[in-house]
Amino acid sequence: MARLPTTTDVFNAVAEPGRRDIVNLLAQGERSVNEIVDALDMKQPQVSKHLRVLKEVGLVSVRGAGQQRLYRLNGASLKPIHDWIKPFEHLWNERLDRLAGYLEEMKRQEHTGE
Amino acid sequence: MNDPTSITIAADEPTIVITREFDAPRRLVFAAWTQPEHVRYWYGPSYLTFTVCQIDLRPGGRWRYVLRAPDGGEHGFGGEYREITPPERLVYTEGYEAMPGHDYLVTLTFDEQDGKTTLTSRGVYQSFADRDGHVGSGMEGGMRETLQRLSEHLHAMKGETR
Numbered sequence: 611m612a613r614l615p616t617t618t619d620v621f622n623a624v625a626e627p628g629r630r631d632i633v634n635l636l637a638q639g640e641r642s643v644n645e646i647v648d649a650l651d652m653k654q655p656q657v658s659k660h661l662r663v664l665k666e667v668g669l670v671s672v673r674g675a676g677q678q679r680l681y682r683l684n685g686a687s688l689k690p691i692h693d694w695i696k697p698f699e700h701l702w703n704e705r706l707d708r709l710a711g712y713l714e715e716m717k718r719q720e721h722t723g724e
Numbered sequence: 725m726n727d728p729t730s731i732t733i734a735a736d737e738p739t740i741v742i743t744r745e746f747d748a749p750r751r752l753v754f755a756a757w758t759q760p761e762h763v764r765y766w767y768g769p770s771y772l773t774f775t776v777c778q779i780d781l782r783p784g785g786r787w788r789y790v791l792r793a794p795d796g797g798e799h800g801f802g803g804e805y806r807e808i809t810p811p812e813r814l815v816y817t818e819g820y821e822a823m824p825g826h827d828y829l830v831t832l833t834f835d836e837q838d839g840k841t842t843l844t845s846r847g848v849y850q851s852f853a854d855r856d857g858h859v860g861s862g863m864e865g866g867m868r869e870t871l872q873r874l875s876e877h878l879h880a881m882k883g884e885t886r
Contacts, residue, residue, distance in 0.1 A: 620875045622735035668878030690870050698859045703729040706744045708766040713748040
């Protein structure tokens, strides 16, 4: 029987920027759902959904009960994937920041009838 | 803490999806993206200069950007327009001139609500290797093996074998 491509599990866990943000935050230490919600300015149902995916893959574990549940990143390092994606994210973020600034200039020029 | 630019690199298809919201009507965003006199101002980082910025905006028309680095090296990108539906949609091929044969298809959609525009860029690559290589070096071979070992390790920790 052919083995399933296991790399897609970890990859899928970090394919989305929201989950990458949670992983990067948990790399700094344990957090509760509310702490993650506040730190990342994400909605709680979305955070919970991401945590479920990350738990499914085994990237995060949880201890405690009820409101006091604390999530932590499991031992293994995701630094290679972080290093791989970061420059690409940076390039596009900077490029689209420049576009945003340029659009402000276009609006100004329209307004003054140039 | 969140970047305003959202980048999704799917595990199950060779795509990159980039999304961002702009505080401007889509006709301006579309113009900024399709007229060379605008593109020159924002597309490249400040340490690269445009030596070529050509856009022939019609189905089958070609576009070409060449950017020069401080060391004199030039980087060329180009492709062909497939669909042009101003101000809402633009579909074109794109490739890096130094590496022919690995072109990808980009679909840009411009959705406007209350004067703000959500730009979505969906790039579809010919293979995972092409997609991963475009994101950055390190994903071929070595990194995939690393992820494989990591995934097996995580499953073993959970008491599963996959």
